[in-house]
Amino acid sequence: MKTTRNQNHAQKQNPESEWFGREKVSADEKTDRVLGVFDSVANKYDLMNDLMSGGIHRLWKNALIKEVKPHPAQKFVDVAGGTGDIAFRIREAAGLDAQITVADINENMLNVGRNRSIDKGWLDNFEWITTNAESLPFSDNSFDVYTISFGLRNVTHIDTALKEAFRVLKPGGRFFCLEFSHVTDPILARFYDFYSYKIIPKIGEFITKDRESYQYLVDSIRKFPKQDELRKRLIDSGFAQAKYKNMTFGTVAIHEGIKDFA
Numbered sequence: 001m002k003t004t005r006n007q008n009h010a011q012k013q014n015p016e017s018e019w020f021g022r023e024k025v026s027a028d029e030k031t032d033r034v035l036g037v038f039d040s041v042a043n044k045y046d047l048m049n050d051l052m053s054g055g056i057h058r059l060w061k062n063a064l065i066k067e068v069k070p071h072p073a074q075k076f077v078d079v080a081g082g083t084g085d086i087a088f089r090i091r092e093a094a095g096l097d098a099q100i101t102v103a104d105i106n107e108n109m110l111n112v113g114r115n116r117s118i119d120k121g122w123l124d125n126f127e128w129i130t131t132n133a134e135s136l137p138f139s140d141n142s143f144d145v146y147t148i149s150f151g152l153r154n155v156t157h158i159d160t161a162l163k164e165a166f167r168v169l170k171p172g173g174r175f176f177c178l179e180f181s182h183v184t185d186p187i188l189a190r191f192y193d194f195y196s197y198k199i200i201p202k203i204g205e206f207i208t209k210d211r212e213s214y215q216y217l218v219d220s221i222r223k224f225p226k227q228d229e230l231r232k233r234l235i236d237s238g239f240a241q242a243k244y245k246n247m248t249f250g251t252v253a254i255h256e257g258i259k260d261f262a
């Protein structure tokens with residue numbers, strides 16, 4: 001395949017854009033294959049989250065909401081919002097008047113989320129939009145809060161998504177990313193590697209009959225930028241006061257930043 005200078009530049013800036021887990025692919029193929037992963041797991045996604053994390057993903061998500069401190073007068077966008085876990089927590093914390101947009105590239109994931117919201121009787125002030133985090137169909141300066149939970153790792157061009165987040169936030173608006181990250185202690189990292197490479201794909205295979213999607217999960221975590229690098233990329237995308245907080249020994253981190261009034 002012919003590689004242009006622009007592609008080389010993009011690759012340098014986004015080294016993860018051409019990796020689907022451990023496989024080297026084109027950026028377009030990465031986006032398609034990620035779509036395929038979530039098509040395949042959508043119906044079992046919530047159950048699998050509980051099984052693989054022993055329910056801890058609920059605590060991580062609650063911790064994110066504690067950082068966000070949702071307020072009823074704010075407008076929220078939850079990107080890569082999938083089956084609605086973050087949106088529902090925002091609704092619980094902010095009350096029925098908060099306006100929440102859930103955006104995700106995968107219609108099947110959103111359908112599961114929309115059905116959950118119907119079950120909860122939460123139809124008003126919710127919007128479910130199928131879209132790529134890299135090109136959001138929202139005007140500049142639209143939202144007070146942008147959240148992305150376990151989503152950024154799957155986006156093909158992370159920096160493009162960060163710049164979109166910056167664009168759609170109002171001045172003073174806040175960005176939050178909850179994502180798997182990198183265990184800092186080398187001994188714990190070895191245990192974590194064992195669990196991720198040997199156990200997670202097996203649970204995935206047993207429950208969803210789809211080992212490959214869970215192998216992708218494990219590999220994509222390893223390819224995701226380390227905590228300090230992601231913080232730097234937030235700053236490069238325009239965010240002020242960029243910082244992060246590790247949870248569970250760095251298995252997961254919350255990054256945040258502010259779109260300054262300038």
Ligand code: SAM
Binds near residue numbers: 131155
């Ligand atoms: N945020 C939810 C949560 O925390 O449970 C769902 C996370 S799930 C691991 C990742 C989600 O990212 C999937 O719903 C997937 O469709 C979505 N996704 C992947 N690439 C995306 C992209 N480029 N733009 C928007 N959503 C994307």
